[in-house]
Amino acid sequence: MSTATHDSPTAPAVVGRLSHLDRFLPLWIGLAMAVGLLLGRLVPGLDSALDAVTVGGISLPIAIGLLIMMYPVLAKVRYDRLGTVTGDRRLLVSSLVLNWLVGPALMFALAWIFLADQPAYRTGLIIVGLARCIAMVIIWNDLAGGDREAAAVLVALNSVFQVVAFGLLGWFYLAVLPGWLGLSGTGLAVSGADLAGNVLIFLGIPLLAGYLTRRLGERARGRDWYETRLLPRIGPAALYGLLFTIVILFALQGDAITGRPLDVARIALPLLVYFAVMWAGSYLLGRAVGLGYARTTTLAFTAAGNNFELAIAVAIGTFGVTSGQALAGVVGPLIEVPVLVGLVYVSRWARHRLFPTTAARS
Template sequence: MGIGLALGHFVPEVGETLRAMEVGGVSIPIAIGLLVMMYPPLAKVRYDKTGDITRDRRLMAVSLVLNWLVGPALMFTLAWVFLPDAPEYRTGLIIVGLARCIAMVLIWNDLACGDREAAAVLVAVNSIFQVLMFGALGWFYLQILPGWLGLTTTSAEFSFWAIVTSVLVFLGVPLLGGALSRILGEHAKSREWYETHFLPRISPLALIGLLYTIVLLFSLQGGRILSSPLSVALLAVPLTLYFILMFALGLGASRVAGLNYARATTVAFTAAGNNFELAIAVAIGTFGPLSGQALAGTIGPLIEVPVLIALVYIMKWIGPRLFPNDSTLPHHIHASSQETP
């Protein structure tokens, strides 16, 4: 993040070059980073297990309620509580709350040893709901609900095709690549070869892609972020609260529903994560690249990345305490929790 901010500030030509390399509103360099980042987790998925996951009604119900009822409502509430006199930033945050996770959540889930198959299924389900519901929910939370509550309304129209494009690029391509890798690898060699030789070789690409993408995101908006420190501070509080509360609600609801460590981890991170690429694209397309709405979306990853990395460590620490003797709890996590300081 620091390197990206420095590049955006001291070498503004980097941002101009990135903006010039867009096709259909999608930044090609950023898209490449996201594809590289998402491919290894999706290549690790056992797609033959997805049927069992979709039949887990507790998992699906908890995730859908958190993502499409609780998440947008919570962000709407936080935006109005903390930004009542900043309509542009408030609207930007509400748009962020509507853009559910489809990208970096796979990395956070993998780092915390969540259920990869469940994460892939939930991300796919969120993507379908996103295409179907984003515009309708935007209309409801930006126009209808404020009117009912006697609040100032905001007029906004969302491009259906912008949402479809984002989903296809940032989920469809790596999902197809991951599925084909497993099918072809296991067919040409064996499952043992695929999981003991191929996967270890491509796994580092996830971290490389993540770091590369973060550098580009912050170099693209570095000048605006550094020139608006007060805006960052105003937006940081509701965003931080949102991530922590959604994670805690996801973990708590999963525990009550009787889910194991791996699936509770997946539910918590898919509830807390957001699709900032889509939120930024929608904000820019609707309100313009220099709008407060676009700035709110841009600041989102600045807060999300460190908060969710911290939550990865918290999950590893709290996991053995919430899920003692759970068979899905990784041995190294369970063992570390038993060490005496």
């Protein structure tokens, strides 16, 4: 993608900078959901066919789809630039606090507030809150005029930290904290080892593959070739993998979705609140600590975005492909994508009002 300009573009200009695949991503997701629903109703015995071969408790077609959609986005990360951001203590500390303390805690609270009587959906939302952004947020950050290198570094840090912390945090928020707070009705027996195992498979494998692809590709042909020739070729595979996975998930979730549309709406509501609160709060925090527009924008988008691919993978691996937890994960991208695209425009609008000095120089 081209470097984001620092003037405030119109909505068509921002959308026009996306590829056709990314520009209509909400539409593709909606179509994939519709195709999945039709397959679930028209193809008998689909459940048995998908479960014939499993990997880590997940049907092989879904496992392949999940790995395919994770790999390209991790191949885009600049793993050699950790030092460009780690020296900015304000940005680094703010990001770590927002991503690994505030974000999971906020989603936990919203899940219990909105879905106290739906333990499966509640658990799915909590998993989404634990899956911090690792890739697609770079697109939104770039369009909003954020600091591209800072976004890449924060994404890399989240990727590594996620492998280490996801299982422990999942065990804490799903099995320990509800008991401490006297919350009942969870009906959970969550193993931190099981969660960590699924993270290692569906994040660790594509993370290693992405790192090696960049390292070996740049060594063999150079960075310019890697960035301008290879990445555009493999990038669309992430969307194809996501859409394929959504088709299969909705084929297996068809009865639950069509039979309980109000449940889908109930899952969507706390997600909307979460994205709005996390983005606005992070944006105001960045301004308060004096980060400037570019890094404030990066902080806001990396804190608000979630790795719904990982959330779906963990929900399927831990609770099953037809579980309510998996359904909550699938609803995630349907809400997150249009919301974060809208926040690109909000960020551009807020720049001239909250950062007048920076805007004057552009």
